[in-house]
Amino acid sequence: MKNSWIIAKREIxxxxxxxxxxxxxxxxxxxxxxxxFLLFQAGDEGKSQLKILVSDEGNLLEGILHTQKNSPxxxxxxxxxxSFETFRSKPEYQQYDALLDVNHKVLExxxxxxxxxxKPAVExxxxxxxxxxxxxxxxxxxxxxxxxxxxxxxxxxxxNVVYRNVYDPKQEIDHLAGWSGFAFGLxxxxxxxxxxxTILRSTSRDKSNRIVEVILASVKxxxxxxxxxxxxxxxAFLQFLVWTIFVVIGLYFFRENLFPxxxxxxxxxxxxxxxQDTFVAEGMHLNKIVELVYDRINYSVxxxxxxxxxxxxxxxxxxxxxxxxxSSGSESDGQQFILPLIGLFGLSIYAGYLAVQxxxxxxxxxxxxxxxxxPMVALVxxxxxFAAGQSYTLFMSLLVLLISTIIAVxxxxxxxxxxxxxxxxxxxxxxxxxxxxxI
Amino acid sequence: MAILKIENIxxxxxxxxxLNDVSLAVNSGEIYGLLGPNGAGKTTxxxxxxxxxxxxxGTIFFDNEPLKQRHLAQIGYLPEERGLYRSMRVFEQLLxxxxxxxxxxxxATVQIEYWLAKFDIVDWKRKRIEELSKGMAQKVQFIGSVxxxxxxxxxxxxxxxxxxxxxxxxxxxxxxxxxxxxxxxLSTHNMKSVEEICDRAALIYxxxxxxxxxxxxxxxxxxxxxxxxRFKGNMIxxxxxxWTDFELIDKRELSDNRFEAVVAMRSAADFxxxxxxxxxxxxxxxAWEIMPSMQDVFLQQVQEEDTNQKLEA
Numbered sequence: 001m002k003n004s005w006i007i008a009k010r011e012i013x014x015x016x017x018x019x020x021x022x023x024x025x026x027x028x029x030x031x032x033x034x035x036x037f038l039l040f041q042a043g044d045e046g047k048s049q050l051k052i053l054v055s056d057e058g059n060l061l062e063g064i065l066h067t068q069k070n071s072p073x074x075x076x077x078x079x080x081x082x083s084f085e086t087f088r089s090k091p092e093y094q095q096y097d098a099l100l101d102v103n104h105k106v107l108e109x110x111x112x113x114x115x116x117x118x119k120p121a122v123e124x125x126x127x128x129x130x131x132x133x134x135x136x137x138x139x140x141x142x143x144x145x146x147x148x149x150x151x152x153x154x155x156x157x158x159x160n161v162v163y164r165n166v167y168d169p170k171q172e173i174d175h176l177a178g179w180s181g182f183a184f185g186l187x188x189x190x191x192x193x194x195x196x197x198t199i200l201r202s203t204s205r206d207k208s209n210r211i212v213e214v215i216l217a218s219v220k221x222x223x224x225x226x227x228x229x230x231x232x233x234x235x236a237f238l239q240f241l242v243w244t245i246f247v248v249i250g251l252y253f254f255r256e257n258l259f260p261x262x263x264x265x266x267x268x269x270x271x272x273x274x275x276q277d278t279f280v281a282e283g284m285h286l287n288k289i290v291e292l293v294y295d296r297i298n299y300s301v302x303x304x305x306x307x308x309x310x311x312x313x314x315x316x317x318x319x320x321x322x323x324x325x326x327s328s329g330s331e332s333d334g335q336q337f338i339l340p341l342i343g344l345f346g347l348s349i350y351a352g353y354l355a356v357q358x359x360x361x362x363x364x365x366x367x368x369x370x371x372x373x374x375p376m377v378a379l380v381x382x383x384x385x386f387a388a389g390q391s392y393t394l395f396m397s398l399l400v401l402l403i404s405t406i407i408a409v410x411x412x413x414x415x416x417x418x419x420x421x422x423x424x425x426x427x428x429x430x431x432x433x434x435x436x437x438x439i
Numbered sequence: 440m441a442i443l444k445i446e447n448i449x450x451x452x453x454x455x456x457x458l459n460d461v462s463l464a465v466n467s468g469e470i471y472g473l474l475g476p477n478g479a480g481k482t483t484x485x486x487x488x489x490x491x492x493x494x495x496x497g498t499i500f501f502d503n504e505p506l507k508q509r510h511l512a513q514i515g516y517l518p519e520e521r522g523l524y525r526s527m528r529v530f531e532q533l534l535x536x537x538x539x540x541x542x543x544x545x546x547a548t549v550q551i552e553y554w555l556a557k558f559d560i561v562d563w564k565r566k567r568i569e570e571l572s573k574g575m576a577q578k579v580q581f582i583g584s585v586x587x588x589x590x591x592x593x594x595x596x597x598x599x600x601x602x603x604x605x606x607x608x609x610x611x612x613x614x615x616x617x618x619x620x621x622x623x624x625l626s627t628h629n630m631k632s633v634e635e636i637c638d639r640a641a642l643i644y645x646x647x648x649x650x651x652x653x654x655x656x657x658x659x660x661x662x663x664x665x666x667x668x669r670f671k672g673n674m675i676x677x678x679x680x681x682w683t684d685f686e687l688i689d690k691r692e693l694s695d696n697r698f699e700a701v702v703a704m705r706s707a708a709d710f711x712x713x714x715x716x717x718x719x720x721x722x723x724x725x726a727w728e729i730m731p732s733m734q735d736v737f738l739q740q741v742q743e744e745d746t747n748q749k750l751e752a
Contacts, residue, residue, distance in 0.1 A: 013531075018526075209522045209524070211522035213486075213491065213518040213520060214523075214580075214584075215539065216489075218512075218539035434453065
C-alpha cells in the first residue's frame, strides 16, 4: 500500500497546486455564506423600523393604539381621511413609511389596508396585525357585550386540533431537526458527486495521456485505484474542512453582526401587549433556517456520524466513478454512464426528503439500508433521533454500506484492471460485464 | 545465465489469441531484440513481464525465481505509448516514478541529478512537461525508466520520436548500460539498430515465436551465398571472367568504367575462387560477402510463416 500512498500524495499535490482548486477552495464558502445570507434575509426581509400614519376617520383608535418608546413601530393617528394617493405624493407625509387605512366600517368588514413605501419585515407585519386586532377586539367586546376583555379572551381561544404521530406523541422527531440531517446528507452527496467526477476525469486523463502503463508497471491496478480514490478523497476532506471553518466563522459573524436579535420578541414590536404567546411563537418560526443552523443541529453528534458516512459513502460511489473512468475509450467517452449515477444521486436526495417527511414509512426503512441512499437517509435519521433501543439500526445501516463498499471496490478493481489499458473503443455495458467477470 | 526465462506463455483477449505458447530466454548482460509486426503480441508479452497483465498460462522466471511484484523494482520499462503527467515539473515527475520503483527521496535525487547531467538537460529540471517538445519529453521518460538502476530494462520502441543525434545518444547509452552488466530487451521496428546493438533476437508473429537466436546466426541462416564486388575495368571482361562458375545477379555503374556487382556461386566454387578469377581481368577495389539484413530476416520469416499457415489451412 506504500505505492498507493505515493499515488495519493501526487493526486493531492496536483490539486493543491491547481489555481482553480485553490480559488474554489475559498470562493466556495463565500458562495455558501452568500446563499445562507440570502436565505436569512428572505426570512427577515423588509423594513424593520416603521413610522406609520393611521388614517382613522371613524376615530376608533385615538387613545387606544399606543406607541411605546423605542418600539420599532411608531403610530401617528390622523382623524382626517388620507387617501393613498395623497399619502404617496404630499411632502408632509413623506416622513411616514406606511399608511394604515382604518375605514369607518372596520368593525363590520374586519378589513384594514396598509399602503407601504418599502414592504415591512414579516415580523412587523405580524406586529401591526396583532396590535390592530387586539384594539378592534377590545372595542367590539365593549360595544357588544358586558364581558370583560380578559374573560372574552379566555373563551375566544380557537379550537386547536393537534395531529400527532402515535409513535411520537411528544413530537420528539420534528421535521426541522430532520432538515438539519438532510442538509448534512445533501452536503455529503454533493461532495461525493463533485469528487467522484474528479476521480472519473482524472482516471480518463491518465488513460488518454498513457501514463497508466508506466504506473501499472510498478503498482498493482488495485493499489493505483485506491491511491487515486484516497488522494482525491483527502482533497475532498480538506476542502470540506476549509469550507466548514469558513462557514462556521461566517455564521458566527452573521449572528454577532448581521442577525443578532433574530429571536428577540421585542423585535416583533409586541412589548407590553399582554398575551403574545401565539404571535411570539409565530414570529419565532419565521426564520426556520436561522433556527436550523444555530439551534437545531447537534454538531457533536452529527459531525462524527457525517464523517463516517461521508468516508464510507465516498468510497462506495468512488468505486463506480473509477470504473467508468478506467473503462472509457477516450476522455469524453463514458459521459453517458454518469447519467445512471446522477439518477442514483437524485434518488438519494429524494430519499432524504422522504425520510424527513415520512420517517416511519417502510420505504424509508428500505432506503436506510440501501447503500446508494443510506449516507443520506442515515444522517436524516440521526438528526431526528432514534427511539430507545433502536440506535443499533444506524450501525446495521453502516455495516451494510461497508460490506457493499468492499464488494463495489473489488468489482471496480476488476473493471479497472481489465479496462484501464483498453483504448479507442466505444464504451458499452457489455464491456463492464466482461471486465467484471474476468479475474 | 538467463535473467529472464519465459515458459509457455499464452494469453487470450476474448476472441483474439494474443500469445500462443511463447517461450524464450534472455541472458544476463545481453541486449535482446524483440521483433515482430504490429499486433504480433510483443506489447502483450512485455506487459505480462511487467505484471501489468496476467497470462492465461505459462510461467516467467526472473533470476531463477518465479516473477513476483517485488521483482518489478529491478525492472525498468519504457512503454511504446509515452505518457507523463503534463502539469508536473520534470524533477517531480522523475521523483514520483523513482519512488514508485522503491527509491527513497534522497536516492532518487542523486540519480535524477546524474541522469539530467548525463543527458545535458539540467536546465529542464523545473520545467513543466507541457513546456517540453516531444523529443525532450521522450528523454525525460527514458530517464524515468532507468533511474532506479534496474537489472533488466525493457524498452518498447525507444528510438521513435528522436532525431538522429538523440538516436545516437540513446544507442550509446544502451551500450554503456550493457557494459555495466545490465540486460536490455529492445522491442523495435528499427532493424538497423537491432543489427547494431542486439546480441540476440526473437521474432514474434501471429502470437507465436517464429525464431530466436543470435543476430549473426539469424542472418547467416538465410544467407544465399551472394558476394559483392567493386572494380574498375570493362564490364564485358568482368562477365567473361565469371565464366561458368559464377552468375551475375546485379550490377550498378558507379562512374565511367567503375562498377559494383553482385554474384552468386554456381558450382562448388568459393569466395577465394571468385577473387582468383578476377585477377588480370579487372582492377578489384573491394569484395565482400553479402549478409542478409535483419529486415530480410524479418520479411522472410513472416512470409514463410504465412505460407505455412496457408498450407495448414
